[in-house]
Amino acid sequence: MFLPNRNVLHGEPLDAADAETLGIAGADTVEHFLDHRHNHAMTPLHALPALAGELGLGTVHVKDEGFRLGLGSFKALGGAYAVFRLVLEEAGKRLGRHVDVEDLDRAEVRSVAARMTLACATDGNHGRSVAQGAELAGARAVIFVHAGVSDERVSAIARYGAAMVRVDGNYDDSVRQAARVAAEKGWTVVSDTSWPGYERIPGLVMQGYTAIVREALRQLGEPPTHVFVQAGVGGIAAAVAGHLAIVLGAARPTFVVVEPARAACVAGAARAGHVVKVAHDQPTVMAMLECYEASQVAWRVLARAADAFMTVNEDDAVSVMRRLARPAGSDPVVVAGESGGVGLAGLIRAVAENRTELGLDGKSRVLVINTEGATDPLRYAELVGMSPADVLAGRLAAEATP
Structure with missing residues (x-):
């Protein structure tokens, strides 16, 4: 499925609140917080010249x-960042003074954090980020996971000391239960999706993702002409598209949202002109993108800043995982989880089916994001035919070869 954005808001400036969230000052705040993370480092940007040549494009880069x-995922930037902001705001209220990220380890701030419980629903990656952020800040985390979340991913979250709650149904069911239980118990929900009356915290999560765009623009020689980003509820796509629209203005790249055909809730919103719950049947291998109702905030941004919406099939996602693990020519090895390479899968399909509509040609400079590594190593090995450790060992061996 390929759907150009025909929304009446397409190309209009972002809503004022969203522009504030995803703008330059917000991104500055994110970088300030990241400077205080002991293991923070800019993630690599890989050029894929062999693939670009095959596709007839100027360049293809993968962040x-x-x-x-x-944490193995872009979501490390969102949930933990939102947790830190919320803990510091609560500490500021209780202590009657301004507190900043460098105060997180102070006894009086940690005393406030210890009385806070942060809850969220997750497919895996967002929950790890919230749990890690809570552990680092000294708060408690309760993470709700639906029936389709693998035991491997549940264990990865629980390692950060979070209490885990299994929920019957799918991701949307876990979101509703997390919100209900948190309201009953007075916990704070740190969700990466939004709904009417609940927007600020998902906005903070999205704000955390602006670090990816900042880094990529610094690493690229010149801005991209096209960007393909995958979507679950739409948060990462909206953060990237929104920040690019703000910092590049009329020079912004053509932006394409890519989703699993079995869980295309952002495309559903594009068709309807507003957020809708899409029907679902079989689960998708793209587990981190299996969402059936888009985030209200994300859709508000994408209605303005996305240029097209498309879907890919199950085989497309697995094929890209394998291609990145066993690249052609001088292209580097990249470990991409089931949802990580979906933007690239969209690019490959778009070149075959929508090249003219999107203006993809030999001068195009395309940016995609590998949003996750092998966050479920067993599933990765099952789909790729190699363990992530063996894939990485091959990369290290290739890099060591003179």
Whole structure:
């Protein structure tokens, strides 16, 4: 499925609140917080010249979030950042003075954090970030996971001391239960999706993702002409598209949102002109993108800043995982999880089917994001035919060869 953005808001400036969230000052705040993370490092940007040549494009670059802050996913930037902001705001209220990120380890701030419980629903990666942020800040985390979340991913979250709650149903069911239980118990929900009356915290999560765009623009020789980003509820796509629209203005790249055909809730919103709950049947291998209702905030941004919406099939996602693990020519090895390479899968399909509509040609400079590494190593090995450790060993061996 390929759907140009025909929304009446397409190309209009972002809503004032969203522009504030995703703008330059917000991104500055994110970088200030990241400067105080002991394991923060800019993630790599890989050029894929062999693939670009095959596709008839000028350049293809992949921003690799597979090792972000030790969590293996771009979501390391969002949930933990929102947790830190919320803990510091609560500490400021209780202590009657301004507190900043460098105060997180002070006894009086940690005393406030210890009385806070942060809750969220997750497919895996967002929950790890919230749990890690809570552990670092000294708060308690309760993470709700639906029936489709693997035991491997549940264990990865629980390592950060979070209490885990299994929920029958899918991701949307876990979101509703997390919100209900948190309201009953007076906990704070740190969700990466939004709904009417609940927007600020998901906005903070999205704000955390602006670090990816900042880094990529610094690493690229010149801005991209096209960007393909995958979507679950739409948060990462909206953060990237929104920040690019603000900092590049009329020079912004053509932006394409890519989703699993089995869980295309952002495309559903694009068709309807507003957020809708899309029907679902079989689960998708792209587990981190299996969402059936888009975030209200994300859709508000994407209605203005996205240029097209498209879907990819199950085989497309797995094929890209394998291609990145066994690249052609001088292209580097990249470990991409089931959802990590979906933007690239969209690019490959778009070149075959929508090249003219998107203006993809030999001068195009395309940016995609590997949003996750092998966050479920067993599933990765099953799909790729090699363990992530063996894939990385091959990369290290290639890099060591003179």
